[in-house]
Amino acid sequence: MKILICGVGGRMGREVAKLALDGVRDATIVAGFDVVPLDTREFPTYTEWSAVNGEIDCIIDFSHHTATEALLNFAKQNNIPAVIATTGHTEEEKSNIIEAAKQIPVFHCANMSLGIALLVELAKTAAKAFPDADIEIIEKHHNRKLDAPSGTALLLANAIKEIRKNAKFIFGRSGQAKREPQEIGIHAIRMGNIIGEHEVIVGTDTQTITLKHEAHSRALFAEGALAAADYLCGKPAGLYDMERMISED
């Protein structure tokens, strides 16, 4: 599988490159792309989409949400599937992703880890089993993370909302108002070097259930992105995610 890594100079881009250079998923890096010029021996790196050439089977993107539009234009022009692992997209950027998926296969998921896909399922099961419980989500990340709350916290909240249709999201609660029964509180903690922790707390008057996922290494997301790229190659146009990939495997 021949890949292009967008955001190749960043923490996640470098992880994907490391795994691909080790031959994970039989991946070969055709090119890297970043706004910051990069000097790599193993593959060429571009700063302009118009300069990119070579045969590419899939693009893997861990960059910045503002990069998505140009990336998808390039992918559509060249009919290349794209794994968008970047988070923090605006509503307009999300609509662009949905539109692009009508022309090319696009994998878009706020969290590329299998463990988080499982956490999502467990959170939905808990919300179903305890319809009146209070549910709060706490996420913790390193102090360099740009978006808050994390895309994964929103992924979890939206999955719970599929079960609790009238749930209302409250971000970083403050002020005088009392908690409403159907609120889902979402709280972001930023400190040190935490790779990513997500906790879903389900509490009734008599018990509390805590579902928690901790990422120990960024390699976990890079592995997931390469698995997603492998899965996406040869698929028809459409929007794919981890839940769909796992259910089809």
Ligand SMILES: NC(=O)c1ccc[n+]([C@@H]2O[C@H](COP(=O)([O-])OP(=O)(O)OC[C@H]3O[C@@H](n4cnc5c(N)ncnc54)[C@H](O)[C@@H]3O)[C@@H](O)[C@H]2O)c1
């Ligand atoms: N889906 C997941 O599982 C998952 C996991 C980890 C990180 N992420 C997301 O991936 C993204 C990158 O994370 P990171 O920790 O590697 O960040 P980072 O800041 O270390 O790296 C981002 C890289 O993207 C480059 N970049 C910025 N704007 C660009 C543009 N317009 N075009 C091309 N390149 C551009 C930067 O120069 C940098 O090299 C973030 O949105 C983060 O939230 C997602």
